[in-house]
Amino acid sequence: MLVFRVVQxxxxxxxxxxxxxxxxxxxxxxxxxxxxxxxxxxxxxxxQMAEQLGVSRTPVREALAxxxxxxxxxxxxxxxxxxxxKSKREIVEIIQVWAGLEGMAARLATELASDKELASLxxxxxxxxxxxxxxxxxxxxSDQNIRFHQSIVELGKSELLKSMMDRLFxxxxxxxxxxxxxxxxxxxxVSDHILIIDALEAxxxxxxxxxxxGHGLSLAEHxxxxxxxxx
Amino acid sequence: MLVFRVVQxxxxxxxxxxxxxxxxxxxxxxxxxxxxxxxxxxxxxxxQMAEQLGVSRTPVREALAxxxxxxxxxxxxxxxxxxxxKSKREIVEIIQVWAGLEGMAARLATELASDKELASLxxxxxxxxxxxxxxxxxxxxSDQNIRFHQSIVELGKSELLKSMMDRLFxxxxxxxxxxxxxxxxxxxxVSDHILIIDALEAxxxxxxxxxxxGHGLSLAEHxxxxxxxxx
DNA sequence: CGCGTTATTCTGGTATACAATATCCCAGAA
DNA sequence: TTCTGGGATATTGTATACCAGAATAACGCG
Numbered sequence: 001m002l003v004f005r006v007v008q009x010x011x012x013x014x015x016x017x018x019x020x021x022x023x024x025x026x027x028x029x030x031x032x033x034x035x036x037x038x039x040x041x042x043x044x045x046x047x048q049m050a051e052q053l054g055v056s057r058t059p060v061r062e063a064l065a066x067x068x069x070x071x072x073x074x075x076x077x078x079x080x081x082x083x084x085x086k087s088k089r090e091i092v093e094i095i096q097v098w099a100g101l102e103g104m105a106a107r108l109a110t111e112l113a114s115d116k117e118l119a120s121l122x123x124x125x126x127x128x129x130x131x132x133x134x135x136x137x138x139x140x141x142s143d144q145n146i147r148f149h150q151s152i153v154e155l156g157k158s159e160l161l162k163s164m165m166d167r168l169f170x171x172x173x174x175x176x177x178x179x180x181x182x183x184x185x186x187x188x189x190v191s192d193h194i195l196i197i198d199a200l201e202a203x204x205x206x207x208x209x210x211x212x213x214g215h216g217l218s219l220a221e222h223x224x225x226x227x228x229x230x231x
Numbered sequence: 232m233l234v235f236r237v238v239q240x241x242x243x244x245x246x247x248x249x250x251x252x253x254x255x256x257x258x259x260x261x262x263x264x265x266x267x268x269x270x271x272x273x274x275x276x277x278x279q280m281a282e283q284l285g286v287s288r289t290p291v292r293e294a295l296a297x298x299x300x301x302x303x304x305x306x307x308x309x310x311x312x313x314x315x316x317k318s319k320r321e322i323v324e325i326i327q328v329w330a331g332l333e334g335m336a337a338r339l340a341t342e343l344a345s346d347k348e349l350a351s352l353x354x355x356x357x358x359x360x361x362x363x364x365x366x367x368x369x370x371x372x373s374d375q376n377i378r379f380h381q382s383i384v385e386l387g388k389s390e391l392l393k394s395m396m397d398r399l400f401x402x403x404x405x406x407x408x409x410x411x412x413x414x415x416x417x418x419x420x421v422s423d424h425i426l427i428i429d430a431l432e433a434x435x436x437x438x439x440x441x442x443x444x445g446h447g448l449s450l451a452e453h454x455x456x457x458x459x460x461x462x
Numbered sequence: 463c464g465c466g467t468t469a470t471t472c473t474g475g476t477a478t479a480c481a482a483t484a485t486c487c488c489a490g491a492a
Numbered sequence: 493t494t495c496t497g498g499g500a501t502a503t504t505g506t507a508t509a510c511c512a513g514a515a516t517a518a519c520g521c522g
Binding site for chain 4: 463464465466467468469470471472473474475476477478479480481482483484485486487488489490491492
Binding site: 045046047057061075077078079080081 | 502503504505
């Protein structure tokens with residue numbers, strides 16, 4: 001049985017230690033990698049990475065452990081760390097969970113978001129795309145799309161919700177780069193967004209929840225049916 | 232003559248390293264602690280714990296890092312690791328997220344659960360409580376209640392969903408021990424469960440989703456209004 | 463006698479050393 | 493020539509050593 005000493009905690013200072021910088025470096029490196037390009041899984045060498053970053057293996061291992069917990073990396077005992085390649089099923093699960101969480105965020109937003117915030121949401125996302133969706137910048141629309149969903153999360157005003165969705169979002173980055181830019185889906189997406197904003201302004205929690213979840217699940221279904229480069 | 236079958240070793244290999252055992256030991260120790268009993272936060276001393284467990288500090292630190300990531304422990308740079316005490320707001324957020332995920336699980340279950348599984352769900356959870364809810368075992372009902380919700384999660388058949396809810400569940404353990412056993416809530420809970428099972432059997436995704444979410448959120452509200460020992 | 467300053471100690475963060483084991487290559491036999 | 497087995501090598505897992513900063517105690521000054 002473990003015995004713990006008891007102390008009083010006073011200040012909670014937040015310093016970004018070495019391991020955090022290593023973590024950030026590794027994460028961005030991993031996200032940048034094109035996982036689905038080669039057949040072989042890239043292996044992450046601790047020594048090599050430590051040397052490249054100019055630190056010892058210790059913070060590298062801590063960073064890898066965090067990345068493993070977030071699902072970006074798999075550490076096999078005595079074998080090393082590997083970047084994980086998600087199966088289609090796993091990707092679909094991620095999107096489904098995302099949908100559930102975003103739905104809850106939107107639901108909470110009907111109680112917690114101010115009129116001003118909702119007005120801002122509408123002005124930022126409705127005026128822009130609906131007019132010239134067919135024009136040029138599909139990438140720009142894609143960014144806009146992401147910002148819309150992240151705004152929804154913000155309006156839910158739940159730190160936990162936000163942090164969990166951030167973690168899932170990292171995983172979705174992989175897919176986003178490859179995701180088909182489907183004009184049909186884009187159009188439907190825009191109209192869905194309008195419906196969602198309407199329901200938010202009408203303060204209808206159940207309806208918003210259902211709209212957001214349905215919107216998210218349609219993406220899951222689309223990925224499940226049309227994305228074939230995933231095993 | 233002996234013939235050996237060729238097996239896939241990777242899936243069978245269950246090597247629990249030293250850090251995993253340390254992790255399990257720490258987690259159970261922390262969960263057992265009564266966090267809200269004393270005013271002071273227990274501090275976790277790395278050296279002391281390493282000595283008690285007969286290992287070096289390294290695996291202890293790795294275990295602490297994992298626990299921090301799961302939200303049970305907070306590591307303050309150069310100050311040490313502390314068991315976290317959740318604020319009421321954080322508890323409410325946990326329950327809300329839980330509700331969102333469980334709702335999604337139930338929704339998925341309307342497509343993925345077999346008739347047999349749903350029948351089993353009904354037989355296990357309806358017959359039992361509705362008759363003698365006022366009788367004796369409130370604790371037993373509480374366990375039954377948990378099993379019901381975990382069954383819902385299982386039926387969603389999403390590993391990700393399950394793992395995320397397991398993590399949240401650990402956090403809720405703290406609260407559960409203190410949670411008020413309210414007869415009124417218990418009664419409503421039972422009838423809610425019946426409605427949920429009905430909707431599952433009717434394969435109505437939106438309705439099940441809404442029922443489960445509503446059920447979960449009612450707990451969040453209850454905690455928010457009636458639990459005062461949380462700061 | 464009390465408060466502020468400084469010195470010591472204690473603890474966590476990082477680096478490094480050691481041990482265990484998986485991988486790889488080559489030699490020898492079928 | 494190919495397959496198997498054993499050893500060399502490389503890499504991870506764990507332990508220990510060292511360093512920096514914070515908590516604490518001791519000391520001196522008002």
